[in-house]
Amino acid sequence: MNRVIIRNGTVLDSTGERRADVAIVDGRVSAVGASLSADLDDGATVLDASGCFVTPGLVDLHVHLREPGKEEAETIETGSRAAALGGFTAVVAMPNTDPAQDSLPTIEFVRAQGRRAGLCDVVPAGCITVGRAGEHLAPLGELAAAGVRLFTDDGNGVQDPGLMRRALEYARPLGITLAQHCEVSSLTRGAVMHEGSCCSRLGLPGWPALAEELMVHRDIELVRLTGSPVHFLHLSTARSVDLVRAAKADGLPVTAEATPHHFTLTDELLASFDAVYKVNPPLRTRADIAAIKAGLADGTIDAIATDHAPHAPETKEAPLDQAPPGMLGLQTALALAITELAMPLADVVAALSWKPAAIAGLFPRHGGPIVEGAAANIAVFDPAASWTVQPDRLASKSRNTPYAGRTLRDMVRHTVFDGTPVVIDGVAQR
Amino acid sequence: MKHLLGISDLDAATIIRLLDLTDHMVEINQRPMPKVPALRGRTVVNLFFEDSTRTRTSFDTAARRLSADVMNFAVSSSSVNKGESLRDTIETITAMGVDAFVVRHKSSGAPHLITGWTNASVVNAGDGWHQHPTQALLDCYTIRTRLGRRTTFDGLRIAIVGDIRHSRVARSDVEAFTTLGAQVVLVAPPTLLPPAVHDWPVEVSHDLDGTLPTIDVLYLLRMQRERMTDALVPSLREYTSLYGLTADRAARLAEHTLVMHPGPMNRGVEIAVDPADLPGATILEQVTNGIAVRMAVLFDLLGSGTDAGNESLGGAS
Numbered sequence: 001m002n003r004v005i006i007r008n009g010t011v012l013d014s015t016g017e018r019r020a021d022v023a024i025v026d027g028r029v030s031a032v033g034a035s036l037s038a039d040l041d042d043g044a045t046v047l048d049a050s051g052c053f054v055t056p057g058l059v060d061l062h063v064h065l066r067e068p069g070k071e072e073a074e075t076i077e078t079g080s081r082a083a084a085l086g087g088f089t090a091v092v093a094m095p096n097t098d099p100a101q102d103s104l105p106t107i108e109f110v111r112a113q114g115r116r117a118g119l120c121d122v123v124p125a126g127c128i129t130v131g132r133a134g135e136h137l138a139p140l141g142e143l144a145a146a147g148v149r150l151f152t153d154d155g156n157g158v159q160d161p162g163l164m165r166r167a168l169e170y171a172r173p174l175g176i177t178l179a180q181h182c183e184v185s186s187l188t189r190g191a192v193m194h195e196g197s198c199c200s201r202l203g204l205p206g207w208p209a210l211a212e213e214l215m216v217h218r219d220i221e222l223v224r225l226t227g228s229p230v231h232f233l234h235l236s237t238a239r240s241v242d243l244v245r246a247a248k249a250d251g252l253p254v255t256a257e258a259t260p261h262h263f264t265l266t267d268e269l270l271a272s273f274d275a276v277y278k279v280n281p282p283l284r285t286r287a288d289i290a291a292i293k294a295g296l297a298d299g300t301i302d303a304i305a306t307d308h309a310p311h312a313p314e315t316k317e318a319p320l321d322q323a324p325p326g327m328l329g330l331q332t333a334l335a336l337a338i339t340e341l342a343m344p345l346a347d348v349v350a351a352l353s354w355k356p357a358a359i360a361g362l363f364p365r366h367g368g369p370i371v372e373g374a375a376a377n378i379a380v381f382d383p384a385a386s387w388t389v390q391p392d393r394l395a396s397k398s399r400n401t402p403y404a405g406r407t408l409r410d411m412v413r414h415t416v417f418d419g420t421p422v423v424i425d426g427v428a429q430r
Numbered sequence: 431m432k433h434l435l436g437i438s439d440l441d442a443a444t445i446i447r448l449l450d451l452t453d454h455m456v457e458i459n460q461r462p463m464p465k466v467p468a469l470r471g472r473t474v475v476n477l478f479f480e481d482s483t484r485t486r487t488s489f490d491t492a493a494r495r496l497s498a499d500v501m502n503f504a505v506s507s508s509s510v511n512k513g514e515s516l517r518d519t520i521e522t523i524t525a526m527g528v529d530a531f532v533v534r535h536k537s538s539g540a541p542h543l544i545t546g547w548t549n550a551s552v553v554n555a556g557d558g559w560h561q562h563p564t565q566a567l568l569d570c571y572t573i574r575t576r577l578g579r580r581t582t583f584d585g586l587r588i589a590i591v592g593d594i595r596h597s598r599v600a601r602s603d604v605e606a607f608t609t610l611g612a613q614v615v616l617v618a619p620p621t622l623l624p625p626a627v628h629d630w631p632v633e634v635s636h637d638l639d640g641t642l643p644t645i646d647v648l649y650l651l652r653m654q655r656e657r658m659t660d661a662l663v664p665s666l667r668e669y670t671s672l673y674g675l676t677a678d679r680a681a682r683l684a685e686h687t688l689v690m691h692p693g694p695m696n697r698g699v700e701i702a703v704d705p706a707d708l709p710g711a712t713i714l715e716q717v718t719n720g721i722a723v724r725m726a727v728l729f730d731l732l733g734s735g736t737d738a739g740n741e742s743l744g745g746a747s
Contacts (some may be wrong), residue, residue: 195625196625196626197626197628197629199624199625200624200625200626200627200630201601201624201630202538202539202560203538203557203558203559203560203561203598203601204538204539204558204559204560204624208625212740256745272542273538273539273540273542273543275544314515314517317515317516317517317543318515318516319516319535319537319538319539319540319543319558320537320539321537321538321558322537322539395695
């Protein structure tokens with residue numbers, strides 16, 4: 001029997017907040033209550049949660065684990081470890097691998113590597129089109145039958161509106177969600193940063209907000225036409241938030257996510273020419289940050305997702321136009337969200353746990369209330385602890401965090417995945 | 431100064447100081463033996479990742495006239511083509527013991543990155559669309575000598591015409607000219623302007639003809655043929671008819687107005703008259719001044735503060 005007990009914490013889930021101990025036996029919550037009997041400690045791993053919040057495990061809708069294809073930047077094991085240390089018990093692995101996740105063997109490989117790592121559920125997303133090339137539909141039905149729930153060509157938007165319409169129509173009876181990387185590529189050729197004052201001064205090609213907003217608008221209208229749901233990945237502009245807000249007011253089945261970097265960092269950082277700040281979509285303006293925060297606060301944006309995008313150090317030590325876009329996110333997301341968002345803690349955790357779990361079809365195994373019989377996927381974090389981001393101390397194989405040297409509050413203390421403590425006192429157990 | 435990366439690093443007093451130093455260099459260049467020992471024992475590396483025979487030759491000449499040792503390192507003959515990273519290239523050359531890198535790179539910001547990988551000085555000889563500070567300094571020097579403006583450009587009105595969006599020369603010149611007090615007008619179709627110039631200290635015009643009579647300096651930028659394929663202008667013919675210096679327009683310039691160009695010129699495109707026929711044309715003078723300005727910059731970075739340097743230059747002036 002594998003027994004764990006989490007003592008002296010404050011349980012916070014979608015049903016509310018309460019002081020409670022949580023006992024776990026063989027992957028399931030066996031008891032929740034204030035001051036559970038000390039007898040339960042016998043033979044159990046006892047996790048101290050004094051002063052801590054005990055929440056459903058976090059769910060990241062958007063990570064790049066780079067395996068298969070770019071194992072020098074990250075592997076499913078190292079990415080899973082970063083996830084566990086960040087409080088995540090499930091991550092959705094984007095399909096821009098090599099080969100792309102557009103066939104059952106690749107999907108099964110990613111799942112198998114996730115199980116082998118055993119640090120969190122690694123949930124592969126499928127491609128909308130074969131090879132993410134935007135030309136032919138990927139086998140949505142076969143992959144749906146194999147349990148894939150989210151499909152995206154992330155890294156690329158589906159450019160052809162006719163193809164996107166067919167994909168949505170075809171998807172409707174399958175119970176799947178298509179997730180869009182919104183970028184009209186003819187407007188972003190060669191772009192390395194937000195189009196505005198800063199890129200004008202620095203002499204760098206700009207990525208206009210419009211390139212995102214046009215595709216958000218197009219897909220909202222395709223949702224209206226087809227009735228099929230769409231999830232918007234990494235919204236970055238104020239107008240995108242407005243468009244999604246209006247679509248939701250119309251009752252359309254759309255959901256959206258935003259990344260911590262898009263509500264904490266601006267394009268002015270690119271004046272350093274440090275490619276650690278290059279990301280797609282790009283860092284935008286203060287006004288956009290305010291709009292993303294407002295969208296999270298009023299629920300227009302459902303989820304906080306990291307877009308964790310490791311890149312080997314040498315690839316980021318290059319001029320901006322030559323470096324690949326993307327930044328690490330898994331180990332800093334919770335702290336940044338709690339520190340930077342003026343939202344009730346329960347709403348922050350909702351956006352990091354049960355709301356994304358629902359979008360990915362993972363609820364209630366992930367994100368479900370912490371009650372007797374529930375799957376034991378749990379995060380424990382200490383709101384009083386502070387820590388400094390040190391790139392070489394992160395679990396990722398890569399170092400490209402834009403928050404190096406920043407001191408953050410809210411440290412993940414323990415993570416329990418499937419009833420097993422995979423992180424204890426901030427240390428990964430495998 | 432440790433590095434010269436962009437004009438925004440310089441205040442008006444520093445620009446004037448460099449232009450004053452350039453006067454000394456001009457004097458040296460006019461001697462029968464135009465060479466001084468100011469940078470003897472110093473090593474300057476010309477590291478050009480992008481072809482530019484003109485700028486490289488100008489820096490090369492400037493360094494040699496100050497008696498520096500010069501290494502020329504061109505991308506086509508370097509290990510960069512074998513996949514070596516920029517950082518490894520810089521660290522390798524630094525290990526050979528050099529005092530300054532003169533860097534031309536097609537990527538904006540490359541010289542900034544290089545400062546992190548070497549203890550040598552870095553001179554930006556043009557990076558992407560970003561900056562070309564020695565060009566701006568030689569342009570300022572040319573205006574100052576031709577129009578007799580020793581310490582300030584207050585009251586001067588300068589039009590920069592053409593492909594400002596893709597121009598490191600324009601970005602550097604705007605900063606340098608306005609820092610010295612000039613009014614700057616950017617004249618271009620909206621497609622050839624940067625996406626946001628509302629916070630630049632300039633006026634914007636799409637009417638060259640209306641602007642011509644009001645200016646003291648007409649600065650023409652090179653119009654590159656590949657802009658046509660990006661749908662930025664319909665044709666070179668239309669560009670010339672709207673924004674080129676035609677004979678008709680040249681006739682309407684004020685007598686004292688300078689006509690400047692960073693080179694190389696596209697004759698028949700941005701300049702559809704023979705500059706030899708324009709009394710205000712400074713194009714070859716800019717090239718000559720370029721050597722003196724680059725001598726001043728190299729001396730300021732590498733020579734000042736050392737007794738040998740000051741003595742050798744002091745004896746020269």
